[in-house]
Amino acid sequence: MRVAVIGSGPSGIYAADALVSQEDVPVEVDIIDRLPVPFGLVRYGVAPDHLSIRSVRDTLNKVLQKPGVRFLGNVTVGSDVSLADLQACYDAVILTYGASSDRRLGIPGEDLDGSVAATDFVAWYCGHPDADRERFERLLPSATSAVVVGVGNVAVDVTRVLAKSVGELNHTDMPQHVLETLQSAHITDVYLLGRRGPAQASFTTKELKELGELLEADVLVKPADVELDPVSAALAESERGVGRNVDVIREWAERAPAGKPRRIHVRFLSRPVELRGDDRVDTVVVERTRLTPEGSVEGTGEMEEIPADLVVRSVGYRGTPMEELPFDERSGVIPNEDGRVTRDGEAVAGYYVAGWIKRGPTGIIGTNKKDAVATVASLLADAQSGALSEPTTPGGIDALMAERGVTVVSTAGWDSIDEAEKALGASRGRERTTIHDRDELLRSAIG
Numbered sequence: 308m309r310v311a312v313i314g315s316g317p318s319g320i321y322a323a324d325a326l327v328s329q330e331d332v333p334v335e336v337d338i339i340d341r342l343p344v345p346f347g348l349v350r351y352g353v354a355p356d357h358l359s360i361r362s363v364r365d366t367l368n369k370v371l372q373k374p375g376v377r378f379l380g381n382v383t384v385g386s387d388v389s390l391a392d393l394q395a396c397y398d399a400v401i402l403t404y405g406a407s408s409d410r411r412l413g414i415p416g417e418d419l420d421g422s423v424a425a426t427d428f429v430a431w432y433c434g435h436p437d438a439d440r441e442r443f444e445r446l447l448p449s450a451t452s453a454v455v456v457g458v459g460n461v462a463v464d465v466t467r468v469l470a471k472s473v474g475e476l477n478h479t480d481m482p483q484h485v486l487e488t489l490q491s492a493h494i495t496d497v498y499l500l501g502r503r504g505p506a507q508a509s510f511t512t513k514e515l516k517e518l519g520e521l522l523e524a525d526v527l528v529k530p531a532d533v534e535l536d537p538v539s540a541a542l543a544e545s546e547r548g549v550g551r552n553v554d555v556i557r558e559w560a561e562r563a564p565a566g567k568p569r570r571i572h573v574r575f576l577s578r579p580v581e582l583r584g585d586d587r588v589d590t591v592v593v594e595r596t597r598l599t600p601e602g603s604v605e606g607t608g609e610m611e612e613i614p615a616d617l618v619v620r621s622v623g624y625r626g627t628p629m630e631e632l633p634f635d636e637r638s639g640v641i642p643n644e645d646g647r648v649t650r651d652g653e654a655v656a657g658y659y660v661a662g663w664i665k666r667g668p669t670g671i672i673g674t675n676k677k678d679a680v681a682t683v684a685s686l687l688a689d690a691q692s693g694a695l696s697e698p699t700t701p702g703g704i705d706a707l708m709a710e711r712g713v714t715v716v717s718t719a720g721w722d723s724i725d726e727a728e729k730a731l732g733a734s735r736g737r738e739r740t741t742i743h744d745r746d747e748l749l750r751s752a753i754g
Contacts, residue, residue, distance in 0.1 A: 308334050308690055309698060311397040313384055315340040316347020317672050318662025319403035320367045321679035327375040329683075332690050335375045337397075337704060341383040342436065343716040343748040344724055345371065347405060349672065350741075351433045354464040355479035356471070363672055368725075371718050379704065380716030381749065385630050387713045388704070390658075395700040396707065399657050399686055402632075402648070403679070406624040406639060406663040412456065416582030417620075421446055421589075425461050425621035432468055432489075434482040434741035436748065444484070448491040450617040454591045456579055457621035458501035458508035465619050466499050467517060470524040470569050480732060480739040497524075497571050498613055502578035502596050502604050505532065505556045506539035512551040519559055524569040528560040532575040536598055577611075578604070582618060591615045624668040632658065640667055646682030647689070657695055659686050720752030727751040 310326055312319045315338045323336040344350060346364045353360050371378050382388060384404075393400050409424035411417060423442070431438040455466045468476070473490040501508055519526045533556050535543060543550045559573065574593075581592040595609035626641070628634035633642050633650045641660045642649045648658040661682040662675050670678075689695055700707060708715050716724075724742065728751075732739035742748050 314404035315345035318675040321676045325683040343380045378718040401659045406626040410623040420587040422618045434743035436745040453617040454615040462621035525564040
C-alpha cells in the first residue's frame with residue numbers, strides 16, 4: 308500500500324512512522340511538503356532560543372531515514388499536484404498540514420501599518436522562505452514600544468524575542484539578517500496583554516518564568532492584576548500549573564525594578580479595543596475588563612492609551628480549507644470521525660486527517676503522536692476491510708512531477724540542506740544557521 312502524507316510537521320512524520328512501524332499491512336509513505344525542508348512548526352514555529360524543544364527534529368529526522376519513508380519537498384498541493392492526482396497515485400491520503408493562518412482581533416485600526424500577526428513575525432525570525440523580510444526590517448528599527456496581544460506560549464515567545472539582547476540570541480540558528488535587524492531595534496517597552504486574569508492564561512510555567520530571567524529587561528506587573536476573584540482563586544488552588552503561574556506573576560508584582568534598559572509590562576484584565584494612527588499605528592486603546600461569575604469577560608468602560616508603534620496579535624492559529632474537501636469554517640478544521648474525513652456525516656473514501664487540521668490548534672508537540680496513531684489505526688482498518696481504492700497512475704507521483712517539471716527535494720536533498728546549514732552555522736561559531744532563501748535551499752538540495 309502507498310500512502311501520501313501532506314505536511315511534514317510532527318503530525319505528518321508521526322503518521323508516517325506509525326504506518327511503517329506496523330507489520331500487518333506493508334506500506335510505503337511519501338511525505339509531501341510545499342517547502343523544500345521538513346518539520347513544519349518545529350522549524351518555523353518553535354522559538355529558536357528553545358533549543359531543547361527544537362531538538363525534537365532530530366527524532367523526527369530519524370523517521371525520514373527509515374525504509375519505506377520518502378520526503379518530497381517543494382511540492383505544492385493545489386498547484387503542482389491536485390488531490391485528484393494524489394488519489395490516482397496513492398491508496399490513501401493523510402492531510403496533516405496544520406493551522407497556518409492567524410485569528411484576528413476584529414477591532415478598528417487592525418490593518419494599520421505596524422500591526423502584524425504573530426504567525427508572520429514568528430515565521431520571519433525563524434527564517435521561513437515566505438516571510439516578509441522587507442516589512443520587519445522596516446518596522447523594527449523604527450519601533451520603540453510594542454504591544455503583544457495574547458497570553459499563550461507564542462505570545463510569550465514573541466515578547467521574549469523582542470525584549471532579549473542580541474547577545475542572548477547569538478547562539479541560536481536565527482538567520483543573520485534577523486539578528487542584525489533585532490540588533491538595530493530600539494524597543495524599550497513591551498506590553499503583554501491578556502483580556503482575562505492570570506489564572507485563565509494558557510502559557511506554561513517554564514516559558515513564563517523565562518521572561519523574568521532576561522539580562523536586559525525588567526518585568527513589571529500591577530498588584531491589582533494578581534488580586535484573584537473567588538473563581539480564579541479556586542482554580543489556582545485546584546490546578547497545579549495555574550497555581551505555579553500565579554505564583555510567578557505575584558513574585559513579579561512584588562519585585563523591585565532593577566533599572567534594566569528594557570521593560571516588559573505584563574497586563575491582565577486588559578483588552579485592546581482600537582488601534583490608532585495615521586500612516587502607522589502609534590496608540591493602542593485598551594479597556595479594563597472583569598470576569599463574570601460565569602467565567603466570561605465584560606468591559607468596565609475604563610480606558611487606557613498605550614503608545615506603541617508595533618502591535619503583534621497572538622490570539623490563535625486557524626486552519627485553512629483544502630480544495631474539494633469539506634471544511635468547518637467555524638472551528639477551522641476538516642470534519643472527520645476518528646481521523647476519517649467526512650462530508651455530511653459520511654466518510655470520504657481514502658482521505659484522512661491528523662494534527663491541528665483534525666482537532667484544532669491545541670496540545671503540545673507530543674500530543675500529535677497519539678493523534679496520528681489513532682488516525683493511522685482508522686486507515687489500516689479501512690485497508691484491511693477493502694474500503695480503499697488502488698492507485699491508477701502509471702509511474703506514480705515521480706512520473707507526474709517529472710512530466711510537470713517540478714523540482715522535488717528528496718530526503719537526500721534535505722540531508723544536503725541540513726549539512727549546508729550546519730556548515731553556515733560553524734562559519735559563525737554556531738551549531739547551525741537557518742537558510743531562509745528558497746532558491747538557496749534548492750541550490751543546497753541539488754548540489
